[in-house]
Amino acid sequence: MKRVQRMIQQPSISGEGRGIRECATLVAAYLAEAGVESPTLVETDGNPVVYGELDAGAKHTLIVYMMYDTQPFAGETWSQPPLDAALVPFDPFPQVVMGRGAINTKGPMVAFFNALMAAKELGEPLPVNLKLVCEGEEELGSPHLPQFFKENLSRLRGAEAVLYPGASQDRNGRVKIWGGNKGIVYLELVSSGDRWGRGPLAHDIHSSHKAWIDSPVWRMINALSTMVSEDGNTVAIRGFYDDVRGPTPEEHEIVRELARTFDPDVIRMQNKVERFIDDLEGVDLLEKFLYSSTLNIDGVWGGHTGPGTKTVLPHEVRVRVDIRLVPDQVPDKVLAAVRNHLDRYGFPDIEIQVHDKYDWSQTPLDAPIVRAVRSAYGRMGHPPEVWPRAGGSLPMYLFTKDPLKLPALSGGLGHGAGAHAPDEYMVIEGTDKVAGLIEQELSYLTILEAYAEIAR
Amino acid sequence: MKRVQRMIQQPSISGEGRGIRECATLVAAYLAEAGVESPTLVETDGNPVVYGELDAGAKHTLIVYMMYDTQPFAGETWSQPPLDAALVPFDPFPQVVMGRGAINTKGPMVAFFNALMAAKELGEPLPVNLKLVCEGEEELGSPHLPQFFKENLSRLRGAEAVLYPGASQDRNGRVKIWGGNKGIVYLELVSSGDRWGRGPLAHDIHSSHKAWIDSPVWRMINALSTMVSEDGNTVAIRGFYDDVRGPTPEEHEIVRELARTFDPDVIRMQNKVERFIDDLEGVDLLEKFLYSSTLNIDGVWGGHTGPGTKTVLPHEVRVRVDIRLVPDQVPDKVLAAVRNHLDRYGFPDIEIQVHDKYDWSQTPLDAPIVRAVRSAYGRMGHPPEVWPRAGGSLPMYLFTKDPLKLPALSGGLGHGAGAHAPDEYMVIEGTDKVAGLIEQELSYLTILEAYAEIAR
Structure with a gap:
């Protein structure tokens, strides 16, 4: 928890060029603490990418994609100073950490580091090898990540899939999987x-x-x-x-499945909206969102x-x-x-x-990394809702397309909200439905474990 | 000249509510100095109108319309501080006064006051009686001038025409008359x-x-x-x-006359424009501007x-x-x-x-006030270019329409530029073509004199 707070307290606002290098150095220090042998600030024409490898002597290797930069907060009105990383109750959660980057994505990033440190402390070897890529320009549209890929391709070779540690629960505890990005x-x-x-x-x-x-x-x-x-x-x-291209028959089936649990009122409430385009409903509405x-x-x-x-x-x-x-x-x-x-x-x-x-990115829903994340959620009592893709954009195409062509997925329990907005938070102490920080950290290890089993 | 400077140095930015009452008080003081018996700040729901009468025992009475408020200057880059009223050479003029309101319209207003003071000092009775109306919201669109008219209509009754003191020469010395406003x-x-x-x-x-x-x-x-x-x-x-309604045959003739001297390159240069709509020229271009x-x-x-x-x-x-x-x-x-x-x-x-x-306003071009202004310009060696109307808007309809129905015209020699823009100026020391301050003041008295003769 203290590490999460420390990371939020170190500003790293890429849009303002504020605190970038200091934050990258802090990320490298945490990587070292987690067992990465020589974490490096890999220079680009923009902000450095923090890179490190964790060789567990395992059979399989994952890339872990993360970002250490955040949105600005100038002009926003917060109930807590956005760099304080204050620990406050936030109904219905006994305790959240509030601050810029709490959910997007310093909280999940440090939670993942914590998971690695915990495994190290227990003397447990990780079930998979990791290549950790932590970029500092995601909020700018990742302008220099292609350069990093081009110049460091050989380092990334040998990985089989990509995990992007997230906190994928909504405030009711429902977990989602998104198979791609626009x-x-x-x-x-x-x-x-x-x-x-x-x-x-x-x-x-x-x-x-x-x-x-x-x-x-x-x-x-x-x-x-x-x-x-x-x-x-x-x-x-x-x-x-x-x-x-519209949904394939398989995708159409997934959307029909999704429509059973999808609640449009959540979208209405979260965005202060009354009506959808053409007053669409159910499968039609979901396919409009996903395939437009x-x-x-x-x-x-x-x-x-x-x-x-x-x-x-x-x-x-x-x-x-x-x-x-x-x-x-x-x-x-x-x-x-x-x-x-x-x-x-x-x-x-x-x-x-x-x-x-x-570019858009798309990962087949039967890829081992998807099956591993679904399986981990199931084991932890949270069978996920599966979305063929998300409406937002992430540069995951760099992994999913030439030359790496790797399946890539965001995964992890936990919850937060307020990305790009005031009072951004991540849950520290959860409820019976929503994971707290410790359960979130555990979910990452469970995913790695599930992956090792499924990929075997 | 010092009075012009003093007036510019007193800010009166209606858009910012800055210095309004102080400026109105200064205007009233100048009116008193010019012989007005009891100049009054007439209250409205907005800024006060400064009102005063000058009874010369003459046969005819004119309303003089003026404004004491200016545009803001925030965000503009000036070569002189806009409230300094600096006296500087400004090619080709030996001396101009530079500052916010210099031409729009503190310069002409104070020049008109100066003319009245000069006549008073010489012991010369004015050839006409004057009712002076000086508003403080012109730059806001004169929102409370109708209220002033409604509540003070009896004061304005008995006047025959309206003069709006201006500085109507361009930088080459050409004088224009505009018969109305949009x-x-x-x-x-x-x-x-x-x-x-x-x-x-x-x-x-x-x-x-x-x-x-x-x-x-x-x-x-x-x-x-x-x-x-x-x-x-x-x-x-x-x-x-x-x-x-398009131009009448008489107006069409006036535009044909105007087209002989009209130089579109002046418009091009002043506004940094290359082409006119549909590449119109001559009479067609002028009628497009005037009647659209x-x-x-x-x-x-x-x-x-x-x-x-x-x-x-x-x-x-x-x-x-x-x-x-x-x-x-x-x-x-x-x-x-x-x-x-x-x-x-x-x-x-x-x-x-x-x-x-x-509303728009229109004054017949054969009205005595128009003939008087043309005659005065002629006497001073500046035969004017006659425009049926101006492209801009001024609330002269309050005079030209019900209930007063008076002809109204802007008049006066002199030159300035930069209204609503940086480095606004008015010429103090002129050239052989452009009137300086003294000749400008003289032009106002010549207009009053010509009016008394023509209206007789």
């Missing part, structure tokens, strides 16, 4: 007079000029409106859905956005867009489709800045 | 999950939910795109243009607008829109057309917040 393309679209050659070229001007001067903002609005259906839910870009590629506007701004009634014809407007990719979409192909769409509709001047871009 | 409707459109009942109801949520939850931002984009043509320049709202009603987007913002790649499905987006009105459009009718359009296209939940709304 990919993402994060763009900034820019419409400006400068690039267009029409409208104000250099700065916002008095809006009375709209009578004889064109508007880059109206241009953006009209360009955007060509990209989606009238309800904003179907993408109207040629080729966008070309590589989307989306074009979302994350943010838009231009012209006068402060108080008052300033009248300007803006010279520029910017729109942030994220596209979530599902199998078998290809990031560069989708990106090209967006560019092609804008060109074809007469908007070649609208600029596309690519902030972030990576 | 009206304005300033709106904020809000699309939110809360009002819609779809999408996130309370706050932005993780963008992976776009797969099954609707987006209020896409809704706004699609609603906006129905409101204009593909090039963003023609409004597609039913009834929007119903009351727009417009729907402009002043600002738009929603979701994540800071640095980084935060992925959110926003619960709300806001768009600021200004509509410029030309004769014979009616603000409330246009507003109703916008509401009706949104309802008819299935967007009844998109909220319209009205920030500001007032």
Whole structure:
């Protein structure tokens, strides 16, 4: 518990470049304490990856993927200072640790280290060998993780699967398994007079000029409106859905199974939402969520956005867009489709800045690592709900695709919430349904054990 | 000159509520110095109007409309502190006064006061009686000026015309007369999950939910795109243009005359613009500017607008829109057309917040006040360019429409620039083409004199 607190108290906010190296050093120290012979800060063009190996002389080897960076907390209102790692009761939990990174993902990371240390203290050899990869830029979209893979591929060879230690219980204790992640393309679209050659070229001007001067903002609005259906839910870009494949018959069966326990009210309550798209329900709703590629506007701004009634014809407007990719979409192909769409509709001047871009990942649900995690949960009394994939994006494609082509899965009991939000927490002392820190640590060892048995 | 400086040094930023009453008191003191018997701060529900009368025992009476408030300067980069009122050379002018309000409109206002003081010092009775109305909310859209008119109408009765003291020369010395102003409707459109009942109801949520939850931002984009043509320049709202009347044959002739001297390159340079709408030229371009009603987007913002790649499905987006009105459009009718359009296209939940709304104004170009100003310019060697109206909005309708129905005109030599922008200035020491402060003051007295002669 003290190690979890210490890790949270060391800021490591990649978005602000704060505390990164200090935190990486602390991670390396914990790895050493857990028995890793010479944990290393492997340099990249960005933040270092902390890497270490634990050779247990076992037959099988897993990669353990983790991250040591966190989101910022500036501008958020917390009930406890976000770097205090305060231990507080949090209904219905007798005790949680509250702080930035508690659940995402310093808590689970240190819980995993604790599990290794416990095994070491007991003199028990681990049932599998481990290669531990702890990156420091996940919250930035892992821009330099591909570089790490390229330059350290030989170190990673020989592993059979990837485990990403998590705390996969919801507040009612239900455990979930996600067989993959969506990919993402994060763009900034820019419409400006400068690039267009029409409208104000250099700065916002008095809006009375709209009578004889064109508007880059109206241009953006009209360009955007060509990209989606009238309800904003179907993408109207040629080729966008070309590589989307629906659920296989096996996956469809898994979703039918999932629909039996899935409670849409949990989603409604957690997100303060009343209705789903087209008022879908059950299997239809779940398949919409799991198998849809989306074009979302994350943010838009231009012209006068402060108080008052300033009248300007803006010279520029910017729109942030994220596209979530599902199998078998290809990031560069989708990106090209967006560019092609804008060109074809007469908007070649609208600029596309690519902030972030990576592939989806998918692990077969009968892979040994999936079976091991399911089995471990079962042994601990928590039969899991199986989701073919998660809606969010994680760079697990680096493991699941060329050249490693490894199955990869997040696993572990425990619970926390508030990622990217105030009052982020992870449960320390649990309930009869939700694992506390010690049971969470035990779940990691149980997974490793189950893997050794199943892979045998 | 010192009075101009003193007035600029006293901030009066209506948008920030800064220095208003102090400035109003200073204006009243200057009025007293100019011979007004008991200048008064007339209270409204907003900033006070400074009012005073100068009875010269003359046959005719003019209202002089002025404003004492200015735009803010926060966030702007100036070469001189904006409250210093520094006297500096400014190519090609030997000396200008630089500061917030220098041209808009503390400089012209104090120049007019100076003219009155000069006449008083010389013992010369003014050729006309004056009712001086100096408001303190012009930069906010004059929200309480109608209240002042309603509560003080009897004071204003008996005047024949309205003069708004300006500095109407451009940097080349050319003088312009504008026969009217466009009206304005300033709106904020809000699309939110809360009002819609779809999408996130309370706050932005993780963008992976776009797969099954609707987006209020896409809704706004699609609603906006129905409101204009593909090039963003023609409004597609039913009834929007119903009351727009084109130029009369007489006005068409005035525009033809204007086109002979009009130089579009000045507009291009001043606004950093290359091309006009549809690449119009000459009379067509001028009539587009003068006789078009417009729907402009002043600002738009929603979701994540800071640095980084935060992925959110926003619960709300806001768009600021200004509509410029030309004769014979009616603000409330246009507003109703916008509401009706949104309802008819299935967007009844998109909220319209009205920030500001007032009528156009038009003064016949053969009115005595117009003839007086033209005559005064002619006498001083500056035959003016006549524009049927200006593109901007001023609340002159309060004078030109019921119940006063007075002709109203801006007039005065002199030059300045940088209104609502950094390095705002007014010329103190002119060139052979551009009037300096003294000649500017003289031009006001010449206008009053010409009016007395012409109205006789």
